[in-house]
Amino acid sequence: MSYPQSGCKGFCATCSCDHYLHQGTSLQHAFALMQSLSEQHRIDFETPLSAADPDCATAWLFGEARGKMFGILECRDKDGRTIVLKAFSGQYKTKWMVQGWVPPLFDPDEYDRINIPAEREIKHLTWLIEKGHSENRKELMDERRLLSQKLMQDIHSLYRLHNFKGESATLHEAFILPKGLPTGVGDCCAPKLLNFAAKNGLTPIGISEFYWGKQNKSKTRKLGSFYPSCQDKCEPILGFLLCGLRR
Ligand SMILES: [Zn+2]
Ligand SMILES: [Zn+2]
The missing domain is CATH 1.20.5 (Single alpha-helices involved in coiled-coils or other helix-helix interfaces)
Structure with a gap:
């Protein structure tokens, strides 16, 4: 069985080249997350089941709201230990913050x-x-x-974006295209994950983004499938976010 390649890239205006982060071994952590989602039917894994928040249940992803993207960033800390970060795109129902998941960029x-x-x-x-x-x-x-x-x-x-050169920028500064900022820019998994890693001294070594829930209306997203970072919202800021990442 083969899986479509996830991963992310973006053109960096400072370096005048594309910066990349491939999927690497983050794939296995993504499968582990899928397994947790399908077994536990919720995303507040760190909360005891008896205190589980109904708004953190996965049932609504299979209803009219349809599914959403989830992301894994495999990192190394300064001592070489593996740290696995996870993110959901946008809000989870009305929540920006769920314990155990990276926060938004604001x-x-x-x-x-x-x-x-x-x-x-x-x-x-x-x-x-x-x-x-x-x-x-x-x-x-x-x-x-x-x-x-x-x-x-x-x-x-x-929004404040942080990269691996220790720089920070607004969305306007980081977005490389000469047009207005699209709705939802900065809310996908890749920017959330990279920003958190950069702010916390972690070095990313692989990224996976997959879709979980009922297929989207335009049928471009399927349960359990991997997708590269999106072109309209993420690519124009990923050059900044990935800058300074040495692999
Ligand atoms: Zn995106
Ligand atoms: Zn750069």
């Missing part, structure tokens, strides 16, 4: 402080638009659009 408390009041306002505008006072409908829609754009910018400004 402080979730700051995220809530910005996101909660803005979402409330956007919801209120939506309610007004749907109620329909047709004379100011366009104004309300413009207001909502601007508010959404501002929220996205404010959220993006919370």
Whole structure:
């Protein structure tokens, strides 16, 4: 049986070349994680079963929400010991943080402080638009659009990316393409894993990203299959994130 190659790469603007990280032996740790997911039906492995959080169950990945990507980063610490990091893409239900999984590239408390009041306002505008006072409908829609754009910018400004040269950057600084930041940039497994390793003095030696749950609507993601890092969101920041990694 053969498996499609996972792994990640990105063009580094500083070095003017691609930086790579291959799958290597991270594959075996990815299979171990798949086994835990299929046996335990939850992701809060470090919590005793009696105290398991229902929001950490895997059942919803097989429902209408469909599945998501999971990632493994095999690292060595300064003493040469193997450290295995794991990540889920985006939020798990409404959670950015689950014990035993790497955190996002921002402080979730700051995220809530910005996101909660803005979402409330956007919801209120939506309610007004749907109620329909047709004379100011366009104004309300413009207001909502601007508010959404501002929220996205404010959220993006919370992200800090760290690389293996000890540098840090904002998403805007790290993203190499001359276009706007795509939605969800920085929330995939590869950026979360690499950022955590760089911040904690760990040296990555292999990365695996796989899909778990019900097949996505466009049928490009299948349960238990491996995929390389994505081209639209991850590749344009991976050059920065992988920079300074000597293998
Ligand atoms: Zn990605
Ligand atoms: Zn570089």
